[in-house]
Amino acid sequence: MSGKRIIKCPNCGVFNTNRDYCENCNTLISHQKKREIKEAKIKQTRIEAAVYELENPNLAERLKKHPFFLYRIIGWILYSSIMIVSAIGAGLAWFITMVAAG
Numbered sequence: 249m250s251g252k253r254i255i256k257c258p259n260c261g262v263f264n265t266n267r268d269y270c271e272n273c274n275t276l277i278s279h280q281k282k283r284e285i286k287e288a289k290i291k292q293t294r295i296e297a298a299v300y301e302l303e304n305p306n307l308a309e310r311l312k313k314h315p316f317f318l319y320r321i322i323g324w325i326l327y328s329s330i331m332i333v334s335a336i337g338a339g340l341a342w343f344i345t346m347v348a349a350g
């Protein structure tokens with residue numbers, strides 16, 4: 249980074265040089281830092297969602313791993329139906345897009 253970055257604190261009006269936080273009131277004043285924090289938060293949310301999905305698989309996934317084979321079969325049937333339904337849904341979406349496009 250080069251040169252001085254002078255940012256006026258929106259909270260107290262003090263001018264700060266090369267600071268992320270106001271030297272007077274400690275308010276976050278760096279736009280760069282604000283963006284970084286926001287991006288980190290978004291990333292964290294995505295990681296949490298992925299972890300949640302891993303720790304809480306849906307009913308079909310749980311049944312597929314069930315120790316009792318009959319439940320595993322039900323799991324696979326459920327899994328297949330979900331796959332077929334989403335395939336039909338995707339096909340329908342494609343069809344509607346085609347019709348709308350004329």
Ligand SMILES: [Zn+2]
Nearest residue numbers: 257260270273
């Ligand atoms: Zn301030």
